[in-house]
Amino acid sequence: MPTLRALHPLCVSVSLMAFSVALTQTDATAQTAAASFVFGDPLPDAPELAARGPYGVGVRTLALVNPDQLEVLAVTPQDPEPRYDRPLTVELFYPGDAPAGALTTYEDVFGHSADPERPNRPLTFLGRAERDAEPDASGAPYPLVILSHGYPGSRLMMTYLAENLASKGYVVAAVAHTDSTFDDVGAFASTLLNRPLDQLFVLDELARRGAGEGFLGGLVDAERVALIGYSMGGYGALNAAGAGFSEAAVAAPFVPNRALALRQTGAFEPDPRIKAVVAFAPWGGPAALEAVGVSGLSFWDEAGLAGLRVPTLFVAGDQDDVSGFEGGVKALFEGAVNAERYLLVYQNARHNVAPNPPPLGAPFTEYARYAEFAWDARRINNINQHFVTAFLAKVLKGEPTGRYLELVERSNEGVWAQREDGSFAPEHSYWAGFENRTAVGLEFYHRPARGRE
Known part of the structure; x- marks a missing residue:
């Protein structure tokens, strides 16, 4: 030429x-x-299971109230156990009678209401769902997924994942944790105390409504439940599923009057309805405490982590500077010896491996609440959709998706060996579900539960 x-x-x-x-x-x-492009849409290089499922998606907002709770932020020497009715807003995503191409507008905020230098600003974006759609009960009852954000965060931070799971036959309850959202940031003690309690209350409330005659009647299978948590949401999910807090954490001055003792190792029995956990960058390991200037302390000791017995998928960046990696998320993964567990690692990622893409045009401090600087957030979203789909389908539905979870540990070492007729040669070890040349910069580890090696 x-x-x-x-x-x-x-x-x-x-x-x-x-x-x-x-x-x-x-x-x-x-x-x-x-x-x-709408958050969660598959990119051309999305792995196989990132695609949406066969159901339309409906979305509704629920206002719940958990009565007679300890108002930990109002504790004083004169009133050591003040009580209040704790409000919780839940965004509910479910298989719905929604037309193809249905869109909804999510209205949120970003910022930090407790910091005058980071005022709340509106955040509006589209989702592929129909507001208040009638439920599609053709496959009901559907497993329940409770989705819990970081501190501070939003119930709308992970719509890419909530919509995707609803399209695959799950009811997803994304909780706005009071005192822990962008527009109502309270002292950290409330988040530490209330995360597992909020998650368990939402489970109870949706189970109650699912057994009734209203909108959720017959829609929810509350005997097949997964908790998905990001950062402090992951902290809450690990505890709610059985990982009791250490005596050192209970005795520390983070939460007054030893209020964490009710979730301490040996003080509670895990809820048998919880069958799976997905923990994105869960906070609370020793490296997480070191990052805030507290050395020699973890919210979980060996006995506490041994209390986690349900299959768990951990997701982390190997450069996480909030929860930590080697002494943080990876340590929790290795220590949960009684759970079958998986660890997905994004090489060169920090802490933001779970949320929607960052808001463009936002001040850097707010952009950085969502962004991963070595990764395209849309790519991370697709990979998360793929692995969470494979994991939950295997654990909650008994579907044959195990091949997507049995991988060579470092994606860069996988070998693509395809014959001319399309079949794969024996030496083929490329990550299942990924197109040739696309599984790079990732690690994936699997550990069986103790006694099941």
Whole structure:
């Protein structure tokens, strides 16, 4: 093919003009595609199970109240056990009678209501769901997934995952934890005390409603429950599922009057309805405490982690500077010896391996609450959808998705060996569900429960 330099000047002029038009058209197409992209949509390199399922998605907002709770932020020497009715807002995603192409607008905020230098700003974005759609009961009852955000955070931080799971036959309850959202940030003691309590209350309340005659009647299978938590949500999920807090954490001055003792190792029995946990960058290990200036302390000791007995998928960045990796998430993964567990690692990622893509145009401090600087957040979202789908389908539904979870530990070491007829040679070890050349920068570890090696 001749180069532009070898062509007649007029041809060069015409060729450059055509090239410019082609670029303009390509740019316009790219802009149109970007404008139509909704959080959670599969990119061209998305792994296989990131695609949405067969159900339309409905979404509703529920206002719940957990009565007679300890108001830990109002504790004083004169009133050591003040009580209140604790409000909780829940965004509910479910298989719904929603038309193809249905969109909804989520209205949220970002910022930090307790910091005058980070005022709350509105955040509006689209989702692929129908507001208040009628439920699709054709496959009911559906397993229940409780989704718990970080501190501070939002019940709408992970809509990409909530919608995706609802489209695959799950009821997903995304909780806005009072005192822990962007627009009502309270002291940390409330989050430490209330995370597992909120998650268990929402489970109880949705189980009650699922057994009734209302909107949720017959829709929820509260005997097949997964907890998905990010950061402090992961902290709560591990405890709610059986990992009791250490005596050192209970005795520490984080929460007054030893209020964490009711969730201490030996003080409670795990809820048998909880069958699985997905913990994104869970906080509370020794490295997490060191990051805030507290050395030699973890919310879990060996006995506490041994109390976790349900299958658990941990997800982390190996550069996590909030929860920590080697002395943080990985230590929790290794210590939960009585649970079958998996660990998905994003190489060179920090703490934000769970949320929606960051809001463009936001101040850097707020952008950084969502962003992963070495990764495209949309890519992370797709990979999370793939692995959470495989894990929950295996554990909660008994579906044959185990091959997506039995992988060579370092994705870069997987070998693609496909014959001309499309079949794979014996040496093929590439990550299942990933196209050739796309499984890079990831690690995946599997440990059986103790006694099941």
